[in-house]
Amino acid sequence: MKPPRSDAIFQIGDLLNNTYRIEAILGRGGTSEVYRARSEISGHKVALKALRSEFSGNDDFLFLMNREEAIREVRHDAIVRYFHNQRTDTGVVFLVMDHVDGVGLDRKMAEGGMSAEDLLTVAARVSEGLAAAHARNITHRDLSPDNIILRGGDPADAVIIDFGIAKDSNPGAETIVGNEFAGKYAYAAPEQLSGHADARSDIYALGALLLATFRGRAPDMGANPMEVITRKAQPLDTAGVPEPLKSLIDLATAPDPDDRPQTAEDLRAIALGGVPLNDDHATVIVPRPSGQHAGETVMPAAPVSKAPDPKAHAPKGRKGVLVIAALAVVVLGAAGAWFGGLFPRGLPIADPFTLNVAQAAGASPVAQGFVPSQAVADAVTGQMSKGGGSADLTLARGDIGPDWGTGVVSLIDLVMPLEEYRIALSGNAATVTGLTDDRTLHTTLTAALADAAIAPGLEISPSIELGPRFLPVDRVRALVAGLADCGELTLPGAPATDFGHDTGIAVLGRVAAPETRSALRDALIDIAGSRPVQVETEVLNPTLCTVDAALPDAPPAGFDIAFSQGDTGADNPSGRFLVGENPVIDVTIPAAITDGFLLVSALDVSGNVFHLLPNLSRPDNSIATLRNGQTGPVTLRVAWPLADSVASEGEKIAFQVDDSALGKSRIMVIRMADDIFNGLRPTTESAESFAHALGERSGPVLSLDSRILVTAAP
Incomplete structure (x- = not known):
């Protein structure tokens, strides 16, 4: 996971x-x-x-999300x-x-803009899409360079995206959502400031974004609502824009919606076919000669000369009165809101005052939100630029301390060495999360973030994780295999490809020494980051491991191996014997097993193998012979009390623990279909010799049961 x-x-x-x-x-x-x-x-x-x-349960945002879904009824190549x-x-x-694969107009703006010819092509294409949406009574209301993508980079294949979800719900932000307004100040039509929007509002936004994309910067709408209202009542400055793009933008962005092209089809006709001529508020479309391209200028016929009319630029009739009245209502209403506290004097209030600064793995850093001054905006923008990123910052006032800006800049400097990070600020509270593969950096940064003086004016809640975020399973397997010294080590529960950041690493198996287990744990911790590491390996010894590697992969058959004390006969279920004690070993044949041959051997910590069955004193290891006609479970003694060994003059094998070789020994019961060795093995041989014989065995092994016997000092 x-x-x-x-x-x-x-x-x-x-x-x-x-x-x-x-x-x-x-x-x-x-x-x-x-x-x-x-x-x-x-x-x-x-x-x-x-x-x-946090917005998924908000009815306003769900309404906008459902509104955007409604665009699926529109089928047009210019609409996503x-x-x-x-x-x-x-x-x-x-x-x-x-998914639309291409470049957005916002990227084109950042790269310095686009040619007038290409933008006329974009205008025609986007107008087609808007016409299709308007035909179903769907108004975009938030058209801007970042929601027009050139599929494959082709202006003729522009695609409109983002019908309905705004980027911020704060009244001081660039994009506003609510009952009265949705749209970005720089591109929104004047009537949207008073809560009115129709198809002509989208036409205004298209004209404004074409101007912004041509110049490589958004129109300056001012630093506060009063400046926005004042400037929205004025035509946009299109000086220096070549014809016919200039006239198209002038018409599309007329402050009065009645002076704009009334439909997107009209705007498309202007983009494709002619230059608008203004004569007493009349619009004439002059067709472009056949074969002419979108960037070529068409010279209109000279207008009939007439005497200047002092009333030529005054609003005419009832329409002019209504336009002035409507504008007066907007300005007076905004002024009332301004002085009434809805829009504070100076910068707008942001509540909450939020700023998010983030860098994803392999991506460039991004900062978005509010800052209290241009100096802080410049500092944060510079930090983002240093990492090849960008900043989308809005000047605002809010409930923050006087050292807020200094603290934010210090905090960003502190976390920028991380592979990925996020600073989420709300007022003076800063939640800092991040990830690094560098253990030293993790330690240093964790300590620094715990110091209240590191970012003055901020209350920091840090959580810096030690990565990597995704750890390939193959990398872990290779590390484990390189340290294995007693057979294969397994990774139970390992995912198919990567260990996630909250997925623990567990290792099971056997190792030859405690040092191997320690080395394995240390190596895993070094690459695991914050993941829990669990090394559940059984420590054997080199002898056992040598034989283990040669043992066949056979299942257990249920042979019981029991230990007892030679001097008292008391059972020893723990299998732990102290120096001086005499281990007695019994093997019980399960009731269901009546055929085959048995090999019972003890591999001790010193590197020797003792063959308890068969041996010179007990050469016949056929299960039928060992049962001697008995049915049910049959118990065989394979290691005896010392007294019995002495009485039999050594024909019965007995052991006594001394302090020369303490540790783990292994008792093995191997059942074979045939006697797999050519003749008897010596009673005692080296582990290497026995492992070689197992590798050269002549027949199959049916089952393998074993148990560990431990010898220790008192």
């Missing part, structure tokens, strides 16, 4: 609703995130827009194809849409 990032809705590799496998994150906003995913059923690549959990909303079992709502 792959853990979710602390700052992400979904994690790469997540499978949503048994259908969509997350492949990459494409973008983040204040309320939602966009991911690239692939259907496990069809293999189709899609984009998923996921609403953050939407499918449906879904909800995960954890409550996250996400919208499924086609």
